[in-house]
Each structure stands twice: as C-alpha cells, then as structure tokens.
Amino acid sequence: MKILGVGSGAxxxxxxxxxSESRYNPKIYWVGENRNPGILRICERSGGEFIQGSATDPxxxxxxxxxxxxxxxxxxxxxxxxxxxxxxxxxxxIPCIGANRSVALIEMSKAxxxxxxxxxxxxGKLLFQxxxxxxxxxxxxxxxxxxxxxxxxxxLKPARQAGGKGVKVVEDRQIYLHxxxxxxxxxxxxxxxxxxxxxxxxxxKILVEENVWGPEYTLQCFTDGKTVLGMPxxxxxxxxxxxxxxxxxxxxxSISGPDMCLPFLTMSEYEASLRIVEKMVSAIQDKTGxxxxxxxxxxxxxxxxxxxxxxxxxxxxGDPEALNVLHTLKNDLVDVCLAIIDERLSGxxxxxxxxxxxxxxxxxxGYPDNRRLAAGHPVEVxxxxxxxxxxxxxxxxxxxxxxxRIVSAGSRLVEILASDETLPEASARIEKVISAVRxxxxxxxxxxxxxxxxxxxxxxxxxxxxxxxxxxxxxxKGTIGKRVDWLPGVGKVDPVKMxxxxxxx
Amino acid sequence: MPGIMGFYPFGEGRxxxxxxxxxYYGLTALQGRGEACTSIALIDNESKQISVHTKxxxxxxxxxxxxxxxxxxYIGVGQVSPSEDDGLVEVESPTRLVxxxxxKPSYEGERGxxxxxxxxxxxxxxxxxxxxxxxxxxxxxxxxVGFSFIALTENEEMICCRDPLGVKPLEVGAVGFDLGxxxxxxxxxxxxxxxxxxxxxxxxxxxxxxxxxxxxxxxISNRRAYCAxxxxxxxxxxxxxxxxxxxxxxxxxxxxxxxxKDVEGDVVIGVPETALPFALSYSRKKSxxxxxxxxxxxxxxxxxxxxTQFERLMGVQLKLNPIKAAIDSKxxxxxxxxxxxxNTLKNTVLNLRRRGAKRxxxxxxxxxxxxxxxxxxxxxxxxxxxGRALSEDEIAEIIGADSFSYLSIDGxxxxxxxxxxxLCLGCFTGEYPSKEEVR
Numbered sequence: 001m002k003i004l005g006v007g008s009g010a011x012x013x014x015x016x017x018x019x020s021e022s023r024y025n026p027k028i029y030w031v032g033e034n035r036n037p038g039i040l041r042i043c044e045r046s047g048g049e050f051i052q053g054s055a056t057d058p059x060x061x062x063x064x065x066x067x068x069x070x071x072x073x074x075x076x077x078x079x080x081x082x083x084x085x086x087x088x089x090x091x092x093x094i095p096c097i098g099a100n101r102s103v104a105l106i107e108m109s110k111a112x113x114x115x116x117x118x119x120x121x122x123x124g125k126l127l128f129q130x131x132x133x134x135x136x137x138x139x140x141x142x143x144x145x146x147x148x149x150x151x152x153x154x155x156l157k158p159a160r161q162a163g164g165k166g167v168k169v170v171e172d173r174q175i176y177l178h179x180x181x182x183x184x185x186x187x188x189x190x191x192x193x194x195x196x197x198x199x200x201x202x203x204x205k206i207l208v209e210e211n212v213w214g215p216e217y218t219l220q221c222f223t224d225g226k227t228v229l230g231m232p233x234x235x236x237x238x239x240x241x242x243x244x245x246x247x248x249x250x251x252x253x254s255i256s257g258p259d260m261c262l263p264f265l266t267m268s269e270y271e272a273s274l275r276i277v278e279k280m281v282s283a284i285q286d287k288t289g290x291x292x293x294x295x296x297x298x299x300x301x302x303x304x305x306x307x308x309x310x311x312x313x314x315x316x317x318g319d320p321e322a323l324n325v326l327h328t329l330k331n332d333l334v335d336v337c338l339a340i341i342d343e344r345l346s347g348x349x350x351x352x353x354x355x356x357x358x359x360x361x362x363x364x365x366g367y368p369d370n371r372r373l374a375a376g377h378p379v380e381v382x383x384x385x386x387x388x389x390x391x392x393x394x395x396x397x398x399x400x401x402x403x404x405r406i407v408s409a410g411s412r413l414v415e416i417l418a419s420d421e422t423l424p425e426a427s428a429r430i431e432k433v434i435s436a437v438r439x440x441x442x443x444x445x446x447x448x449x450x451x452x453x454x455x456x457x458x459x460x461x462x463x464x465x466x467x468x469x470x471x472x473x474x475x476x477k478g479t480i481g482k483r484v485d486w487l488p489g490v491g492k493v494d495p496v497k498m499x500x501x502x503x504x505x
Numbered sequence: 506m507p508g509i510m511g512f513y514p515f516g517e518g519r520x521x522x523x524x525x526x527x528x529y530y531g532l533t534a535l536q537g538r539g540e541a542c543t544s545i546a547l548i549d550n551e552s553k554q555i556s557v558h559t560k561x562x563x564x565x566x567x568x569x570x571x572x573x574x575x576x577x578x579y580i581g582v583g584q585v586s587p588s589e590d591d592g593l594v595e596v597e598s599p600t601r602l603v604x605x606x607x608x609k610p611s612y613e614g615e616r617g618x619x620x621x622x623x624x625x626x627x628x629x630x631x632x633x634x635x636x637x638x639x640x641x642x643x644x645x646x647x648x649x650v651g652f653s654f655i656a657l658t659e660n661e662e663m664i665c666c667r668d669p670l671g672v673k674p675l676e677v678g679a680v681g682f683d684l685g686x687x688x689x690x691x692x693x694x695x696x697x698x699x700x701x702x703x704x705x706x707x708x709x710x711x712x713x714x715x716x717x718x719x720x721x722x723x724x725i726s727n728r729r730a731y732c733a734x735x736x737x738x739x740x741x742x743x744x745x746x747x748x749x750x751x752x753x754x755x756x757x758x759x760x761x762x763x764x765x766k767d768v769e770g771d772v773v774i775g776v777p778e779t780a781l782p783f784a785l786s787y788s789r790k791k792s793x794x795x796x797x798x799x800x801x802x803x804x805x806x807x808x809x810x811x812x813t814q815f816e817r818l819m820g821v822q823l824k825l826n827p828i829k830a831a832i833d834s835k836x837x838x839x840x841x842x843x844x845x846x847x848n849t850l851k852n853t854v855l856n857l858r859r860r861g862a863k864r865x866x867x868x869x870x871x872x873x874x875x876x877x878x879x880x881x882x883x884x885x886x887x888x889x890x891x892g893r894a895l896s897e898d899e900i901a902e903i904i905g906a907d908s909f910s911y912l913s914i915d916g917x918x919x920x921x922x923x924x925x926x927x928l929c930l931g932c933f934t935g936e937y938p939s940k941e942e943v944r
Contacts, residue, residue, distance in 0.1 A: 166517070167682060168681060168683065169681035171680075171681070171698055173698060174530070174697070177526060177530065177697065179526075180522070180523055180526050180527075183521070183523075184521055184522065184683075187518055187521045188517075188518060191517060191518060238682075240515065240516075240717075241685070241717060241718035242711070242718045242719075243677045243679060243685065243702035243718070244679045244700070244702050245515065245679040245685035245702070245718060246516065246679075246682065246683075246718065247517070247682050247683075248516075248682045365717050369516055369517055370716070373716070442635075444717065446716075446717035449720065455703055459703065
C-alpha cells in the first residue's frame with residue numbers, strides 16, 4: 001500500500017507516524033514546503049519518499065499522487081483544502097482524506113460559516129456582522145458604541161481563516177476606558193482591511209462577532225459525509241504567553257483526557273457539541289451538494305448565552321490538537337481512512353486509550369507576529385534526552401537542509417507530547433525536557449510552562465463552572481440563545497431578530 | 506506597603522495603547538495602599554525613551570498636575586505610596602531602568618535606599634548577563650525576603666519578581682490577545698477590565714519582552730511568609746491575594762471574633778470600610794442585627810495611613826459621623842479592623858456615647874499590633890503601640906468602652922486558612938521570617 005500525505009508541520013508528523021504504524025505496512029510518501037525531519041525519517045523507513053514542493057498546488061499534488069500510484073492521499077492542513085487539492089484528486093479518481101474546496105468553506109470563510117449556521121439554525125450561534133471595508137465597519141461600531149451591548153464587546157476578525165492571525169477581542173465595558181478601546185478598535189479594523197488585501201478569494205473582509213467568555217475546547221471528528229465520529233475533546237491554548245497573555249497563535253499547547261471529556265467539561269456537553277458538528281456537516285453538504293470526506297472539527301466555547309458554541313470550524317485536524325487524539329487512538333488509522341473513502345464509517349467504532357495527554361509547542365522569539373525574526377535559526381535537539389524523559393518529539397516548522405543542518409522556518413519549531421495518569425504529571429514531564437531543544441545561534445525560544453498545570457486546570461474548572469451555572473439556568477428558564485437590548489430613543493430591540501432580517505435581505 | 510502596577514502590550518499594533526490611562530485607573534484602585542506619593546514611568550511610542558513622573562499627591566491630583574505635559578507611552582509602570590517622596594527608583598547605568606517596589610528588600614537602609622541598592626544590582630546584572638531572566642533570578646536570591654517589584658528597562662523588558670517567601674503580593678492579569686498587566690492586587694486588574702490569571706509565585710521572576718514572557722521559579726521549600734496584615738487590612742475586600750479571596754477571610758474573621766469572646770448586644774456596627782465584612786458575619790453568627798453606624802464625609806481616606814495625628818483625627822471625624830437613629834439607647838458591639846495607637850478608636854467610642862449608645866463593646870478583627878514591620882509597612886514607634894503597652898481591660902478603660910478584645914493570633918490564622926508556616930505574623934508576634942529560612 002502507498003499513501004501520500006500533504007503538509008509539513010507537527011500535525012502532519014503525527015499523521016505520518018500513525019499511518020506508518022498501520023498493519024498494512026504502507027509506504028509513506030509526503031509533499032510539503034519544509035523538509036520536516038520527522039516526516040522525512042518516517043518516509044525513508046517505510047520505503048517511501050519526501051517530495052519538497054507546494055502543498056497548496058492542486059496540479060503538483062495531483063500529478064505527484066498519480067505518478068506514485070498511491071492508494072489514497074491524506075491532507076493535513078487547511079490551505080490545500082481551500083486551494084482545491086482534494087477536488088483535483090477527485091477529478092483524478094484518487095481517493096482523498098480531506099475536505100474539498102466547497103465544504104471547506106466552513107473553515108475558509110468565517111463569515112460564510114456563520115451565515116450557514118444561522119440559515120440552518122444550528123445551535124451555538126454568535127451574533128455577527130460582516131464588512132467589506134474598514135470604514136464601513138468602523139462606522140457601525142461607532143454608531144452603536146454606546147448603545148447596542150454586543151457591538152461594544154466584540155471580537156474583530158479577518159473574515160477569512162488566516163492561520164489564526166489578526167483576531168482581537170475588545171471588551172468595552174469600562175466607560176472610563178471607552179475612548180482608549182474605541183481608538184484601538186478603529187486602528188485594528190484598519191489593519192484588518194490591509195491584511196485581507198492579501199486574500200482575493202473572499203468578498204467579506206472584516207467579521208465582527210459578539211464577544212463571549214468561557215472555556216474553549218476542540219472537538220475533532222472523522223466524517224464520510226454520512227456519519228460523524230467524535231474523538232476526545234482537546235483544549236488548545238491560543239494566547240502566545242504564560243498567564244493566558246498575548247497574541248493569538250495557532251496554538252501553544254493542548255491538553256486532553258484522561259477520557260473522552262476534559263476534566264472541566266461534562267459528557268452532556270460533549271454530546272451537545274458533537275450534535276452541533278454533525279449539523280454543520282449536513283448543512284454544508286446540503287448547501288453545496290458536495291460530499292464531505294475527511295476531518296471536521298468544532299473549535300468551541302462554553303458560553304453563557306448558548307451553552308456549547310461554535311467559535312470557528314476546522315476542515316482538518318487541529319495543530320496541536322491532532323497530536324493528542326492520534327496518540328490515544330487505538331484504531332488503525334488506515335482502516336479509518338479506508339472506511340471514510342468507502343463511506344462505511346457507520347460500521348467503525350473509534351477507540352481511545354484512557355490517558356491524560358499534554359502537548360506543548362516551542363517557538364522561536366518572533367512567532368507569531370514577526371515570523372522573519374523567528375526563521376533561519378539553526379536548531380539543535382537532544383532527541384535521546386526527550387525519549388529518556390518519556391516524551392515524544394514532533395517536528396514542526398523546521399526544514400532539513402542539504403548539509404544536514406535543521407533550520408527554523410518561522411512558526412512553532414517543535415511540539416513535545418507526554419502522557420500520564422493526570423495532566424499535571426504529563427505537563428511536568430515535558431517541563432523536564434524543554435531545555436533539550438535549543439537554537440544553536442543563541443536566539444531565544446519560548447513555550448508555556450503553565451499548560452496542563454494544576455493552577456491552570458483549577459482556573460479552567462472554575463471558569464467552566466461559572467458559565468455552566470448560567471447557561472443551565474437559561475436552559476431551565478427557556479431563554480437559551482435569547483438576547484434583548486434597549487436603544488434609547490428607539491426602544492426595546494431583539495438583536496437576533498435584527499440579524500435574521502439582515503440575512504434575509 | 507505601596508501599590509504597584511505594570512502595563513505591557515503585545516502583538517500587532519502594540520504601540521497604539523496608551524499605558525497612562527490604564528495606570529491611572531489601576532493606581533486609583535490601589536490607592537488604599539498609599540496615596541501620599543504617585544509615580545509613573547512610561548516608554549514613549551516613538552523615541553522608546555523612559556520618562557518618569559513623580560509627585561507628592563494622590564492619583565487624581567497627580568494626573569491633573571501632569572496634564573500640561575505630554576505623558577504618553579505604550580509600556581508603563583506605576584506606584585502609589587503612603588510616604589512622601591517615595592516614588593519609582595531610577596538607575597541610569599549600566600542599564601537604565603526604573604523600579605516600582607512594594608515591601609523592602611534585605612539591603613541596608615530605609616525602604617527607598619534598600620530598593621535603590623536592589624535596582625542598581627539589577628542594572629549591573631542585566632549588563633553582565635545575556636538573559637534578563639538570569640539577572641532577575643540572581644537578584645531574588647541576593648535580596649533576602651520581604652519585597653515585590655516591577656522593573657522597566659530601556660530594552661523594553663518588564664521584570665516582575667517576588668521574594669522567596671512571598672511576603673508581598675503580586676498578581677497577573679490579561680486583556681484579550683493584547684495586554685499583560687501586573688499589580689499588587691487583583692482588584693486593580695478588574696478595574697481596568699483584565700482577567701485575573703493568578704499570582705506570581707513566591708521566589709518567581711517573570712520577564713516580559715516584546716516577543717515573549719518567560720518565568721522561572723526558584724527551587725524552594727514550602728515555607729512561605731505571606732503578610733497576614735494584607736488579609737486583615739491592607740488589601741481591598743474585592744481582591745484575591747495568593748488565590749485567597751480577601752472578602753472570604755474577612756467574613757471568617759467576623760465569625761471567629763463572635764466565637765472567641767461572648768458578649769451581649771442589641772446592634773452590631775462596623776467601622777467603615779475595612780471592618781464592614783467582619784461586622785456582617787459577626788452579626789450573622791450571633792444573630793444580632795447589623796446596622797449602618799456611620800456616614801462618611803469627603804473622599805475615602807484610610808485613617809491608619811495618615812501621616813500626622815492631627816490629620817488622622819480629622820480624617821476619622823470627617824469620615825465617621827455616627828447615625829444617631831441606629832445607635833440611640835442601644836447596646837452596641839462595635840467592630841474595628843485594627844488598633845494601632847488607640848486614639849481614633851477612643852474618639853469613635855466617645856462619639857457613639859454622645860449619640861446615645863448605652864453600652865459599647867469593642868471587638869477588633871486583628872490581633873494586637875506589638876511590633877514593627879521590617880518589610881516597609883509603616884508602624885509607629887513601639888512605645889506608641891497601645892496593644893504592646895496595655896492589656897485588653899486597660900484599653901477598654903482608656904477608650905471608654907465596656908469591653909474590648911482582639912482577635913487571637915490563632916483565630917486569625919484559622920480565618921486566613923493557611924498553616925502558620927505560610928504566614929508572616931511579625932507585627933502581631935515580633936517574630937519575623939528571615940532569609941535563612943529560604944531554603
């Protein structure tokens with residue numbers, strides 16, 4: 001058997017590893033921009049090959065797959081989905097685990113995702129508004145800045161998935177800091193407009209959503225378009241720095257286990273979240289008339305107004321969340337892939353080991369905002385020490401040079417995984433081997449020591465409990481999802497009704 | 506026991522933030538810790554230079570005095586202090602830095618002098634070592650016990666440290682994907698709209714730079730010396746210190762007071778503001794109704810902090826006008842937070858009698874203050890401390906109360922809910938944590 005993988009980060013390293021462990025003993029081939037040393041090694045050992053090239057180029061990936069005569073292709077990241085790599089493979093009649101361009105719209109356009117959710121009335125919604133220019137966005141924010149509650153406390157996002165970049169949350173609840181926040185909002189919508197100029201594949205530029213608070217989690221699922229099978233819940237940590245401070249990143253580390261649920265979430269929240277993801281899959285298939293083959297994930301939050309709520313959708317495994325679930329998945333991943341391809345996922349039972357898993361990313365200083373600063377540094381890793389410490393290394397944004405040196409490529413450098421009975425034990429295990437990763441030129445690295453720690457778990461649990469009390473109360477009173485506001489001089493308004501009327505227009 | 510705060514933005518557009526607005530409201534929230542001197546330092550958005558502004562005034566007035574000048578910057582630290590001329594410490598070279606400090610490190614000299622030595626040492630170590638985290642860790646290991654500080658360097662680093670026994674608090678918060686804020690108390694984080702992330706640990710240093718936050722915890726024993734006076738009096742009731750909610754401690758203090766010494770009364774009255782939670786839970790425990798006993802006039806002034814006797818008495822008289830209708834012909838249990846010299850309390854009891862109180866039983870929510878604070882909290886000379894000189898019965902006689910009693914030390918420990926080896930009870934016992942206990 002021959003399998004071709006696409007992408008070259010830590011997530012793809014984890015996928016390659018899992019595929020290579022299959023009872024089919026497949027030859028592993030891979031296409032990616034960076035010569036990821038981990039993937040390279042797996043390809044070599046399996047008798048396959050790593051082919052450096054554009055993972056987002058449908059022609060290149062298609063012709064490579066055809067030339068190699070692979071049994072199927074596994075697409076790791078989202079950008080190849082957005083660029084139509086799975087569509088090209090379909091045209092070539094090569095089976096593919098990866099959302100085609102049409103269904104991947106639920107991730108590519110955060111604006112379209114939200115419209116679809118409202119149109120099909122999938123639970124876990126957020127109020128939103130889209131804009132084609134900064135001027136338009138600012139005018140609306142300004143107009144309602146002192147009145148409509150949800151427009152005072154907002155998340156400002158690029159309307160397109162942009163590698164987790166550019167999201168700002170502005171809570172304008174302190175009237176005495178209002179001017180300051182207002183000024184910041186206007187600067188940021190301006191910045192977003194400029195940033196979105198780099199993407200010509202979407203009409204909406206700026207997405208403004210109501211700001212919500214609560215614990216976040218990711219529910220990743222396999223789907224063949226008919227069945228959606230959930231994996232254990234994972235919590236990623238998006239803030240770049242310790243104490244949940246700083247810029248949004250692709251994820252600085254993730255926790256999962258010891259069972260399907262996280263310690264601070266409940267099984268009924270798991271079930272409700274899974275229903276939401278299922279409904280989104282049906283909605284996008286119904287809307288586009290296309291089949292969804294691959295991975296779908298809800299990046300979710302427990303919120304006061306809605307309970308389990310969609311923040312964003314993924315058309316692929318999360319990174320680092322993929323590492324958590326693939327580590328404990330007991331099934332042969334190739335079997336799962338074949339079942340997706342043949343659309344017989346309903347006959348598959350996913351099984352996972354009951355283990356607490358912690359993953360931590362290590363990034364060069366400069367990530368995520370100044371990637372040029374973060375790139376080009378020689379990497380040194382004491383792999384033996386990491387293995388001795390009971391941890392597993394996954395190579396991420398690194399490239400193996402012809403001369404054998406490994407050089408940083410600008411994003412997260414490596415991800416380290418440990419599993420144990422409890423999350424704090426797994427976290428402590430990783431902390432002991434962090435210094436095994438360094439940059440030979442002395443450029444600084446950072447990671448988050450607090451991920452998986454007792455203190456952070458305690459805080460997450462306390463937060464979850466606070467939100468749970470509120471949304472359970474709304475469930476009891478039948479006010480879940482309800483928002484009411486008051487515009488002085490206008491009267492009582494229903495922001496949900498306003499939004500629905502806007503969508504109909 | 507000044508209040509200190511640091512403001513640090515991250516990411517795209519970080520230069521757009523105006524740190525001085527946040528410090529204004531944050532320091533205002535910390536003003537209970539001192540208001541004789543306000544001091545802030547800002548790094549300018551363009552020149553990247555640090556400017557320092559210090560005035561012997563409370564925060565509001567400070568900002569009014571500054572309003573003519575250009576005070577803008579996107580990174581900043583600030584301090585409010587109970588002593589005049591106690592502003593941020595500045596060191597020019599080898600590394601230019603400014604430092605906001607609470608408590609007092611174990612260097613020679615007065616508080617300001619000791620922090621100057623610490624700041625100079627930090628400046629030197631920063632120049633010598635490649636990694637500011639190494640410099641910070643070394644300063645912590647050299648500077649003994651009893652301090653927290655936030656230093657801002659010319660290289661845009663914000664260095665936050667707590668001594669190895671954690672005597673003085675330091676809490677961290679976050680705003681969105683943008684801001685990191687460090688403050689003596691979590692209430693100041695709430696006020697500027699930050700989410701409280703938790704404390705910096707005892708012996709921990711945290712270094713903010715434009716591209717990262719890194720922290721290091723020293724390997725230490727489980728000995729701590731969290732200042733017990735923070736829980737009784739210094740910190741705001743809406744703060745968390747070391748993950749312990751101040752309000753809950755103060756409620757327990759009221760309950761313990763009620764358990765420790767029995768007394769009959771018609772009404773429980775708390776002396777505003779600090780003793781109000783004591784009074785509420787005392788009342789609940791004893792099933793004696795609580796009433797609002799006083800109205801305040803003028804700005805909120807923390808009477809124990811006023812520098813001169815005259816100002817203290819004036820502060821108290823202005824602040825505490827008894828409400829006659831609440832006390833007339835009643836037996837009163839009067840709850841106060843602490844007694845230092847006893848003269849303000851004497852006045853209060855007298856005022857209550859004049860408005861018709863029949864009996865006045867005084868209960869104090871802290872043990873007797875009998876000794877000084879080596880960590881910079883201003884306590885009068887020991888021969889002025891009434892709790893050191895006189896017994897409870899003698900004090901009752903002098904202040905004109907029908908009975909008088911303190912909270913016991915064990916009662917306080919119970920109310921805080923931590924074992925004794927994690928607290929500094931020095932002002933109540935005369936026994937202090939020392940740097941020899943660090944490891």
